Amino acid sequence: MRPERCTSDRGGGVGASRWAVRAGAFALALVGVLLLARGVAASNAAVGLSEASRDALAVPRWLYVATGGAAIGASALLAGFVTDRRFVAQIHGWRRDFGTHPRLRRAGAALGGVLGLALFALVVYRGIDGPQLATINFAVVVVFAGGRAGLTMAAYLLGNGWPALNPFRTIAERLPNGFVAYPTRLGRWPAVVGVLLLVWIETTTGVTDTPERLAVLAAAYGAVAVAGAVIVGSDAWFGNADPVATFFRFYGRVAPLAWEDGRLRASLPAMRLVEGDGWDETGTDHGERRVVSGLDDVAVAVALVWELTFSGFVTTEQGAAVIRTVANAGIPPLLVYAVLFVGGFAVFYGAFLGASRVAVRRVLTTRTPRSLAVAFAPSLLVIAAGYHLAHYFGFFLSLLPSLAAVLVSPLSGPTNPIVLTLPGWVSALNIAFVLGGHLVAIWVAHSTAYRLFPSRLQAIRSQYPFVLVMISYTAVSLWLISLPTATPAFVG
Template sequence: MSLCLAVVGLLLLARGVAASNAAVGLGQASRDPLSVPRWLYVATGGVTIGASALLASFVTDRRFVLSIHRRQETLPDAETAYCVAAGALKLLGLVLLALVVYRGLVGPQIPTVNLAVVVVFAGMRAGLTMFAYLVGNPWPALNPWRTVAERLPNGFLDYPERFGRWPAVAGLLALVWVETTTPVTNDPELLAAAVAAYSVLTVAGALAVGVDDWFRNVDPVSVFFAFYGRAAPVSRADGRLRLRLPGMRLVGDDGYGDESGSESADPTWGMDDVAFAVALVWELTYSGFVTTAQGGAFVRALVGVGLPAVVVYGGLFLAGFAAFYGAYVLAARVSADRLRTYREARELAVRFAPALLAIAAGYHLAHYLAFFVSLSPSLLAVLASPLSVPPNPLVLTLPAWVGALNIGFVLGGHLLAIWVAHSTAYRLFPSRLQAIESQYPFVFVMMAYTAISLWLISLPTASPPFLP
């Protein structure tokens, strides 16, 4: 999403090149009738998560738990190679940004062959995001707006610390609003204009309050990649690349990593970070819902009583986010009340929130892997000849069993999240019983998230109604 209209690219809902594909994985999983009742299919996933939590509660050896999430390898020193690679990524980011704007304006206005649409959605929204949590976060180097801003005088104003990362949360929600109410996913010219406008806004903001503060707290695209990057096995700390087990960097109290790619010295998250993590889970759930036949019927019913479509989509997104966020905060309060611990509900909410990133990564992989693979030939074609139209654009048709992998991705993300929560609990509480019991409300919320996601996988897909 380097050239993502961050105003939108971050949250592909489902149209244009992504048409029928923003939730491609969800759709493919349900095109063939399920061999078991849907209620049993969904309940099985929920029970699986619950059973895994019970199994995790039997792992009570603190030294073993600590050894798992602290196990790491320092990769051979290759500072020169790293600097060269970072420099190449900076140049690539600038070139891609220029190409997206240029080709969006003068290229063919056909989404499946226009470089701007294919690169932003297939390359950045799907591919780069998967790379961020499966391998490591390359965005700090690739970010073209940071590359420009850090070479100019900046930091003329002080960023208000009380704002925290709430601007990034608001930005993430705003991206969905813009994306769901405008045809940016199938209109290359509009996409190019949005990318250009976002570029001006981002660079101006970074120059005003300083590069680090802006990209760490305000820019939703940078925060998006930084959060997902926390789940990756590869990170950079103290000038060295380090390799850890997937998801284990989510355990601990060292923040989510700074924009340079290094581990953060910030000791804790805040409720703004909790809200952003919940938003990552909810936006994919929302995207999956509105691209199902049932979701479309629900929207039509509300529009049928006189509500404008944009209000329905916006209200549904905000109400769903509030429900997801409220459920998580309620779990923290229940946990604190049951344990009668000196740790407040807010602290528990903050400390268990990184586990949500594992859930979001599982959702994203289920949501976009098939989409990325099917459009990878088109992506390679436009990158190989960026200034010409691909003669024979190819979109792969994937076998049905690929869609079935989505179930494993969703459950895998939740299983990892439960282990992260389990390890976090043992860092927080001296009593084993407290450590185990503190997880139950959060596991219950995770089970609900799982059941909803698996239910969406089981539904047939359809294009969202009333959208341009």
């Protein structure tokens, strides 16, 4: 444990003040929950690729968003009630060991490798040769309903299955590889750029409804991935540079199931994100393998939150109207998208780094802003998972019959595709997913703080700047899922 300039968290005046704040926070949280419950019953929110309801909110949108942020903020204050370090450690340290199961793991890896190769080949082949109608084309339905929605949800709800399915690694590991050492100074920044680039392509190139274009891009991505793995080695490429592998690895850390040290273990959801002091200022791991060990990893976590916020905004009626208005002033639409996309990511990333600098000043710690940003960044992954679930849950359910149809008969598209019309209460779950993700994220931040600081008051105060950033993310997310959706402007 590094030495800290501890501030006393004892004393009658301070204790009375803290209890008064907590009592007020409890009342605020109660009011917020009641208002949100009314908002859930009154709203028909939908985001992303789902069909949107045009019904107006019975609760004013500003009140609906503000109370959501207030509930998150109040929950952070209420977390101050839990100050028993032993109890906090028991929550995030609980594990259930299911053994090694080497045969099962080898069989699963072999089956996953064959399945991944087959699916990739079919995506390329059917994307080019299959029907060019998105709702029945194998490539579009499998990539977006099966991968972007279903496999990602499985990664953070159950466990990360992409390492077994990854067709590019399956190919690369059977070829000579590792001719050049991966430049360590690059870290995971290539994956950050790759994740953002893939989101940019998904949003602006019309691949979601153009099967042939999707197939060409998938083939190009596969060629780059295999070539990169051959040059620098599979472990280095898929551990640092490959955006899809990085995407699933980070989401998979939220899941309750994982292979740790060759053993299958279960934990409470998202509790493997609580990382302690087994590392130094350079990010070197001295204990449990960390999912975030540098500012490049912080950028990945922020990118997973931002990409859903961006795609959520541009697929709303209001977002499309803003882009049309700016573009009609004579600015090229792609430039509008680029400025919004890159600028928004910079704002999100800068806000989180700014929170770490404020936290250092508040708690009078010898830790650096960089170390606090690295320590608290894993909590963002829970926020991203909750927002992804809100963004894609309804979409996945509505296209589940089409996904089953193309998987059962991949070489002949369904003649009568079925798209489910979901009841209104399904879209109301979006609010619960967003708020649930943020609430669990606050507990992750709370547990992390207690592992970092010896003083209870320091541990509590260190969280506040990050919680303010989380409240901002919450307000934006709730606002977006309350808006009716539309096709992105100038995309096609």
